[in-house]
Amino acid sequence: MKINVNELKPGYIIEYKGKLWALVKGDHVKPGKGPAYLQAELKAIPEGTKLNQRFNTSETVDNVELDQADHQFLYAEGEDQLVFMNQETFEQITLSKAIIGEGVVFLQEGMVVKVKSHDGQPLIVVLPDKVTCTIVEADPVVKGQTAASSYKHAILDNGLRVLVPPHVESGTRIVVNTADGAYIERAKA
Structure with a gap:
């Protein structure tokens, strides 16, 4: 069109x-x-x-209008392949990690993503806007840093480094933006 x-x-x-x-x-x-x-x-x-x-x-x-379908991530196959299942037809497809790009670090088992395709060929995988991760390591709080914009470094369970507020400790589950890897908030319950 x-x-x-x-x-x-x-x-x-x-x-x-x-x-x-x-x-x-x-x-x-x-x-x-x-x-x-x-x-x-x-x-x-x-x-x-x-x-x-x-x-x-x-x-x-x-x-170009792309066809879009929800797919659930099942598992990684080898170094570069990912297996997804169509939520409507239950067909399984195998895609390269390259199709997701840098956002592949946020992919979690069981996560539902949108796979956009053209003429039956998958082209784009769209991750959810937010994902919940666990902090495995966080810098200690520096005393005297009371400025509202003070943040510290933390490492997530997927290996990504993010900036988090000083009150967030190791073991805390947080919500992260998949577009840029930025901290959004603490995970609820």
């Missing part, structure tokens, strides 16, 4: 130069002289290569 470049938003998938691209970032620019344009940062799917492209606002591009 063709759409005008002005309608593009981050997360849209377009077909451009014979490949599928995800719009990571798009800045609409109206210079003092000359026509307006969209400065787009595109990421190739599934390769992950990036492209900075300038589109004239009068252009149209092919918007």
Whole structure:
């Protein structure tokens, strides 16, 4: 389906130069002289290569609708393969860790993720926005640090280093943002 470049938003998938691209970032620019344009940062799917492209606002591009299905993560197979089960059909699929990217550290057994595919080919795995992790090691509290913005380093059960408030200790379960690995809050119960 063709759409005008002005309608593009981050997360849209377009077909451009014979490949599928995800719009990571798009800045609409109206210079003092000359026509307006969209400065787009595109990421190739599934390769992950990036492209900075300038589109004239009068252009149209092919918007690609991806099929989406909930899949449950079952287990890792070998060094690089992950096995998921479709929640509706109970079919199992094996995907490479590369399809998830850096977010693979947040993947937990039994976690339900969204697998987006095009023509039956899985392209993107979308993790939940938040995940609960346990702190295995935390820096000691430094006396006298009472500033509201003081944080200390902690290591999670998945090996990720995060900044946490001083009152959070080793063994505490916390909620972490999967997009950037930032501390959100203590886990409830």
